[in-house]
Amino acid sequence: MSDLRAGMLLVATPAIGDPNFAETVVLLLDVDDDGGSVGVILNRPTGLAVSEVLGGWGEVVDEPEVLFQGGPVETDGALAVALRRSDDDGVLGMRAVVDRLALLDLDTPVELVGDEIDGLRIFAGYAGWGAGQLDREIEEGSWYVVPGIAPDVFRSDTSTLWRDVLRRQPGDLALYSTRPLDPGLN
Template sequence: MSSDPVGIRPGVLLVAAPILIDPNFADTVVLILDTDTNGALGVVLNRPSPVPVIEVLGDWVDVVTDPDVLYRGGPVSTDGALAVGRLVDPADEPVGWRVVFGDVGILDLDTPVELVDGMLDGLRIFAGYAGWGAGQLEREIHEGSWYVVDSAPEDPFAEDVSDLWREVLRRQPGELAWISTRPADPALN
């Protein structure tokens, strides 16, 4: 979808606009992992869950980036897990790896942990994902629900994601940086 006028492609971020009040996506930052003619798929980066990785996927606890909890990747298939990682050396891909963009990819969690030992510079595990059917995300962007911006290498693996929404907007040019200063409740302004 590189010819898509709204710029939806693997590696971009969708930052929820203040008008997006859907509780699944309000104040979220979504990393797009895949796009095609059927739609788009991504994971919410700033929704850590209270569930420790060790309780669900114990073998991966020493590999995941801190904090070592599952993240709520989105409202779709929340009983499944998706691992997003970054390679130390992009020329050295482990078994079960699929490149998404640059040195970031998706790792099959059925891969034995010992086969990826030392190969990852970051790994985050998401319960569920965010998905959009053909044309759905483009409509939401045109309606003003999402800002489409480039990701930074540290975004998918940030240790503290509590302020990721503001941080991503703050580094954007012009009006988007200004939006990052909006109060949580504009009525109190």
């Protein structure tokens, strides 16, 4: 799909078949020319403190200072999404995603980039789709595709993120924010 790009959000619909993604909001980090995509789930905090796994990064991440479950792929690895203080693309250890959002290489010493960061969230694992897979899921009605904003990534309370993202959408899409978790109970 031509409107899929880094920085967009995927909001799971009730039609999603994979329980890994029920009620999730996924930030797209990369969409390649062949139709493959990578993103992270924004609203699945774990109980594991970042400092227990990644030492000094625990002092830099936003509240809550825990790892987030980024997705079902490679859950023993971590991706860090940072909000850069400036639009400078030349910051060591950071690769621009969109606007001031960047992927941060966690092998970079905290001391070198700590002053360059306005926000940081670390995800265990990621969500990934092969060529054409995400397009098919969208066509099947598994995802709403909407614009993202940086505060979505760094919220301290993500429990209402799914509803809040839908609520701010124009037109009928905002109405879906009021649906019950189990539409059969309606």
